Amino acid sequence: MRSPRRSAVHAFKHVWHHAGLAGFARRLRGRRGAILRYHSVTDDEAATLGYLDSGLMVTAAAFESQLRYVKRHYTVVPLDELVERIHAGRALPRRAAAITFDDGYRDNYTRAYRLLRAEGLPATFYVTTGALDGGPPLWTAKLRYMVRTTTRERVILPGGLGGEVAVQQPAERQAIFTTLIVALKHVPSSRRCELVEELAAAFGVSDFSLLDGIMMTWDELREMSANGMTIGAHTVSHPNLPKTDVEEATREVCQSRDMIADQLGRPVAHFSYPNGRGAAHMNDTVREIVRRAGFRSAATSLPGCVQLGADPWGLRRVGIYNRHRDLRSFSLDVERARLRTV
Structure with a gap:
């Protein structure tokens, strides 16, 4: 039996999603964008639980519904476009949205990539290079x-x-x-x-x-890159960069960039700071290391929107979790992030 509070939340989500409030919210702050942050898209939750917290995964069915919702209600653009508009001081497309993934789990290729292609949507995949293609697990x-x-x-x-x-x-x-x-x-x-x-x-x-085989291979990443997906860096070994010395942090950032560039044959423009949950995962020193490494942007795990004037090396995102399989929760949290005042 639901508690009174849970019943009230459930009722609000129903009204939000079905009575036009979500649409009204989307019309507000139309030039603010949202960068969605995923980790895993799975058809086998029990297997995925062996290496990933249940909260960080979404089912393939939920992801497909979320893609269709975003495609219908937002302007989905490559991360490159959002970032270059921010650098140039140009307004973002109305209700802009970009899709990103952290870490590099293999289901990003076997599930997420295939669903993205089916919907004709771009995404950015930030990969932890040392764990790819048979490397040691995260x-x-x-x-x-x-x-x-x-x-x-x-x-x-x-x-x-x-x-x-x-x-x-x-x-x-x-x-x-x-x-x-x-x-x-x-x-x-x-x-x-x-x-x-x-x-x-x-x-x-x-x-x-x-744990062998839970991460993507370079061949899979080359295919994804050739078909319109952007591959970004997420360090070599997934350290918490503020807790590493400057030399090690620089090595983690630059080697991950270079490994991707060597394997894919193209420059790497985007970075994501690892270890967002429960820890300070970036600071001014780390931000400067990333900027000097030549990245055009760096994404955080801090909640919020993107807009004109945003720091390209401190981009906020909307974390998408298992609980967002309820599309009402998904639409509510995306709009809360877009309306959020930092």
């Missing part, structure tokens, strides 16, 4: 996998991460995963790598072979 995926698959009922966490914890119930595992991923984002990169290995030993997980 540390976030390893953490998710070990917490989810451990056969132990209690674990003693290393390095002052929380002492002994119970991991018997799914809710306990989800809670400890959330605690750990946020904590590790605040740890300097070298120590984070050590802690991930110590955590694997604590959870009793040493075989990560089931």
Whole structure:
């Protein structure tokens, strides 16, 4: 049974979506745009849960509905166009929207890319280059996998991460995963790598072979690039850049740029700062590293819209999550971001 508050929210979403409020909101702030931020589009939620938090995935059916909604109600443009208009001081198209993906999961190719092509829509895919094409899995995926698959009922966490914890119930595992991923984002990169290995030993997980193949290949990215998709950089190993020293941060940014350029045979114009949830994932020093690396834009995970005068190296986005399979929630949150005053 719904609580009174949930019932009220449900009723508001219904009125919002079906009584014309969404359309009215779209007409307001017409020159503000929205950059949508996705991670994973899946037909197999159970399998995806092995390496990605459930909140960060959307089903293929939900994604298809969202694409059709955006195509009908917004002006979907390549990220290049939004960015160049911002640099030139030119007004954005009315109700502009751009679609982006972070990390580089293989379902971006097998599911998202195919649905985007079917609808004739462009998107930008920010990829973590070191994990592509059989590279070592993202540390976030390893953490998710070990917490989810451990056969132990209690674990003693290393390095002052929380002492002994119970991991018997799914809710306990989800809670400890959330605690750990946020904590590790605040740890300097070298120590984070050590802690991930110590955590694997604590959870009793040493075989990560089931994570093979969860990321895209260069051949797949070349196909996507040749068919109108933009490939951007998302570092080499997904560190939290403000927690790395300047030399390492520069290497992560520039090597990811160079790997993509070498593999695709074209310059890389766009970057996305990794590790947005629960941590400060960019600062002035990191922004300047990215700008000096020659990127025309850099996207954050901060919520909000894009508009004339926006910082091209601090673009705000609209995070799209599992809960947005309800199209009413999707349309409401996109418009809330467009109307948001930063």
